Amino acid sequence: MQSYTEENYLKIIFHLSQNSNPVQTNAIAEKIQTKAASVTDMLKKLADKELVNYVKYQGVTLTEKGKLTAINIVRKHRLWEVFLVEKLNFKWDEVHEVAEELEHIKSTLLVERLDEFLEFPKVDPHGDPIPDQYGNFADLSFIKLSKLKANEKGTITGVSEHSSPFLKHLEKLGLTLGKKIEISEIIDFDGSVELLIDNNKINISREVAKHILISK
Amino acid sequence: MQSYTEENYLKIIFHLSQNSNPVQTNAIAEKIQTKAASVTDMLKKLADKELVNYVKYQGVTLTEKGKLTAINIVRKHRLWEVFLVEKLNFKWDEVHEVAEELEHIKSTLLVERLDEFLEFPKVDPHGDPIPDQYGNFADLSFIKLSKLKANEKGTITGVSEHSSPFLKHLEKLGLTLGKKIEISEIIDFDGSVELLIDNNKINISREVAKHILISK
DNA sequence: TATTTAATTTAGACAAATCTAAAATATATT
DNA sequence: AATATATTTTAGATTTGTCTAAATTAAATA
Structure with missing residues (x-):
């Protein structure tokens, strides 16, 4: 079980990995609005939990376990965004902050029922693909x-x-x-x-x- | 702005106030699954923020400000329970834990839209009244x-x-x-x-x- | 390759929320 | 009213996540 903060680190590392692999300490610090020293501390902790591969001064990559956790958070984030836009009439520019909170709600039953309720959407309101419960993204060629x-x-x-x-x-x-x-x-x-x-x-x-x- | 933990204390104090006023330290400790010493620490903190009236050895009551905060959390908890049962087909015994998390999501827009989406329900799946956005409970005589x-x-x-x-x-x-x-x-x-x-x-x-x- | 600059890590401190053990206060009992 | 018991508070420690400032390592440049 990961803390709210740990989940955020994993998510950010996942996103940053799309552009550069491994991900650098400073890049994480900037995204998470914190200091490099704090990032270093957290990376050690995540490495202890085998969620990331961390080598001093060399940056981090996600382990398989860390990647699955991160993708699950991304899945939840995007499903909630669909809910907010489709069901609650939020505009596409109003959903991000709220989804940042909702993505940390733990119940797996909730996520599966939400997915069903929304009729298994493939993309979120910004066109980003929604991974399935096994972590597979439909690959859309953008x-x-x-x-x-x-x-x-x-x-x-x-x-x-x-x-x-x-x-x-x-x-x-x-x-x-x-x-x-x-x-x-x-x-x-x-x-x-x-x-x-x-x-x-x-x-x-x-x-x-x-x-x-x-x-x- | 209150922390997740502070919100939980206010909510528990609100519920316990229904039966006895002022509320005792030990009663809170039991409900929140913590020790009396921890409760004392938190009560001082809440008193500093003018959310509770706290007198050493005498227990606490909520201030008007604390009461409004607590009622708002109760409102969110109950609205989410309605959502889970009505829209996601949860059973009435499956909603409590998830609602304990959802009640802390901050967006007021979210709550108002959710209320509207659910067509302004007056009671939750357990028959508890849902306060309106001003904190007024429809008084049901049970x-x-x-x-x-x-x-x-x-x-x-x-x-x-x-x-x-x-x-x-x-x-x-x-x-x-x-x-x-x-x-x-x-x-x-x-x-x-x-x-x-x-x-x-x-x-x-x-x-x-x-x-x-x-x-x- | 030597030196400068940038990135990262370490060391030590801090705030929030918790804990244990001991002290203080209130309540109940004789 | 005196004593015993239950409740609450204090003092000091612990954990999580953060910080600053100094030290270390890597990368860039001359």
Whole structure:
């Protein structure tokens, strides 16, 4: 049984592992809003419990056991987000903080019943895949909007940034899940992207484009 | 803002206040599964935060502020219990532990939306009243089954004990909310109660009768 | 390769919530 | 009212997760 805090560390390490493996102490410290020294302490503790492989100065990776724990938290987080949006009419930019709390509720019966109640959703309101109870992700092949070239088309199926300001911005531009878009031009000067959506031409910064996920 | 632990103390004090006021240190210790010394420490802390009125050796009462906090936790606990039973098909004896965790989720938006989603329920699955967002309880006039005399009739509308063994026992006897009963006899020897339900005559111990709530 | 800089760890301290054992106070009994 | 018993509090220690400041190691640069 892990504490609330331990669970958060495992979850963060899991997410950071997507980009770089092993994960560095400072990267964790920044995400968890704490100091590097505190992270070191926790990594030792998690290593003792065989949830992570930790070598001094070399960063950490999750063990199989740690990975399963982390995925289970991600599963709960995303199921609750679906619940909040689908059943309680939350907007997609309002769910993150609440789900951060709900993800730590322990009952497995609760999670399985919730999954059933929601009719076994495959993705959360941001387009992120929801792992099944064994930890398997349906693999959705996403590509960042910023990787598309002029004249290419696609459908918005996810976002890789969940902050409220970002999501509100997308909403205002009409860039929501399921919308079809076409790149009209990549602006040389700043790398910003001009695209067609609902017959309107709009321009978004490269930074925004990086966080929009497209499937063809 | 209160910690998870502080919230639990306030909730327990609130419940114990129904029977005796002020509430004694040992009573809290027993309910919270801790030692009297720990309770004393916490009571000082809660007194500093003006959530309780605490006088050494004299027990505690809740301040207005503490009472509102406690009622809000009770409100959340009971709403979540309704959700679990009505939406996720939990049985009435399976909800308590999970609700003990869910009651500490902080978002007020969540609570108000949940209330709406459940169509503003007035009682939880055990017949306990759900306070509104201002802390007002609809006052339901319950009487303990153990207070009834021979030949009196009534309807089961609540229980004052939420443990799984107790509720499973009631279930087995057919003693569920909404059922009409009639007392046929009070047994002198042990105070046990013989009653009619669904045209069957059954006998329940005085201890059980004390925890069944009746309205006429 | 030597040196500077950045990242990480250690050492020692702190706050929250708990504990045990001993002391203090209140209540009950004679 | 005096004594015995039960309840509560204090004092000091422990655990979890955190912190700062100093020391160590790794990486970058000259």
